Amino acid sequence: MTVSRAFKADSLVSPETREAILKTAEELGYVFDSTASNLRSQKSGFVAVTIPSINNANFADTVGGLSDTLSKRDMQILLGYTNYNVEEEERLIEQLLRRKPEAIVVTGGTHTERARKLLQTVAIPVIETWDMPAHPIGHYVGFSNRAVMRDMVDHFVALGCRRIAFIGGDVQRDSRGSERRLGFIAAMQAHGLDATRLIAAGSPPISMREGANAMAKLIELYPDTEAVVCVSDLAAYGALTECRRLGIPVPERFSIGGFGNYEIGEVCVPTLTTINAFAREIGERTAQLILDILDGTQPVGDVGIAPQLIARDSSRRV
Amino acid sequence: MTVSRAFKADSLVSPETREAILKTAEELGYVFDSTASNLRSQKSGFVAVTIPSINNANFADTVGGLSDTLSKRDMQILLGYTNYNVEEEERLIEQLLRRKPEAIVVTGGTHTERARKLLQTVAIPVIETWDMPAHPIGHYVGFSNRAVMRDMVDHFVALGCRRIAFIGGDVQRDSRGSERRLGFIAAMQAHGLDATRLIAAGSPPISMREGANAMAKLIELYPDTEAVVCVSDLAAYGALTECRRLGIPVPERFSIGGFGNYEIGEVCVPTLTTINAFAREIGERTAQLILDILDGTQPVGDVGIAPQLIARDSSRRV
């Protein structure tokens, strides 16, 4: 009927009719049923998104960028979190696809066999983020977590550090974290340096507390270490506080570097050398890519993000 | 057909038939269409949730608790964030209701006139969280942000502090923050103390940086202050770092208290006195309340949460 048209902003209804309809609807407490609309039009207005954890400022920023950009076009995010677990991701992807999203965004390029197949088979845009997969399923918006560690190691080496350690999580689960660990090792070897000072701080994601514990272990195992690369700013902050507790001056005794440009890093004392991964931009550019594909506009294709080292007070010349 | 039944775990299909169907479906890349299912059965499996910000550990914990509890029953969260803005909340509530959620959870008890009406009219359970509204729309799971400040002020007074200040946001927008500010004033007055040392640190939510700036302002305006109550741990941590930068010892010179029991507060030096609001429990109990209502089980009705003061190293006897 005309009622249906009255609820679509652009359709042809006389102003008086529309106003009367909307007024009556409000009085009756009528609420438009998008379930039926979605079924008939075969458009859900959903973009499915999986992230490892809801409680992580980086992924929250990405989702914020996605959501803000997509909501301008009245699209809504359907969010699921995987707990850094690919089996859970598979389960989630299947569940999300049943809702008939118009695109799906996943974090990372590592998935179960079946999840890959689901994503390859589905007839909507698939975007992998926070990574730069060798064989993308569809598109990606991200960077190489392995390559990015090169900048941090170069930074420390340029400052004269040679004995450099790495604090990260257990190798399983968080594939971005393990990639960074591998990147650290590769970068150290490229400089001809020893890459065996690796502290496993526990099950990813590493908390501040675990970062602190790892630092204590590091000091015990390798007391002559000059610099510490941490898998995230949270771990780095934990390491920093452990030093503070032990009365060890940073950066005088140890230089410390983090990852992710979390707010804590620019407020704490000393401020934290880190790498900005442009979390929000990842979300915004992913959203734009999706809109371009759906519009049939010439899409940019894949988007490489170039993370940026931010040198702050926690690192200095040996 | 039988295919439909094969996809419902509990329905009567012969094992062989079901297996054959599922196998064929997998081969064909068939994905169950919940849009159609939802329309016909008039059940969406959605619970709509609005939170002020996605990038906040407290609300993330609440959503985590909600999501984990609801996913056991195959219900999914449809999340929207309001940016601490009631107009945005109204827009969001309307949009979410169109998806026909089976319950709706909002943060706080302050809404626009129209949002209240929408929530009152809708025929699903409505739960307000993180607050204890005088006139709940449906149910609530939360606590009084005003009353809770009493514990913090009592704590400082018991330690011998008399000149106590408050750092919070501008009064608009964040109603929980303003309630805490009012609670601080009321508690101070109850002790017969001066309640005019109020620093407005900027537009809510207050960042660590803004907390630091506010502390600088506080030191300038009221240098003889003995204790500082902050609207959140993030602001409190900012205040702490400002003291560190200025070489002012905490808690020797100032006692500092926060709110929310964020991870930073138990790792930083000195550790932060705070109030645990049981964010995750709020989510879990909200989810349980929803399930009880939908099941027709005797629901508990409203749930009062009793936040707990955690005294740590940032506060001590004057």
Added chain:
DNA sequence: ATGAAAGCGCTAACAC
């Protein structure tokens, strides 16, 4: 244990 018929509340396509 399986099948047939009807319909959930919208919208696409086509009249008028």
Added chain:
DNA sequence: GTGTTAGCGCTTTCAT
């Protein structure tokens, strides 16, 4: 500018 018809892909109900 408005009405009519048909159908999106499931589930409900009833029959076999």
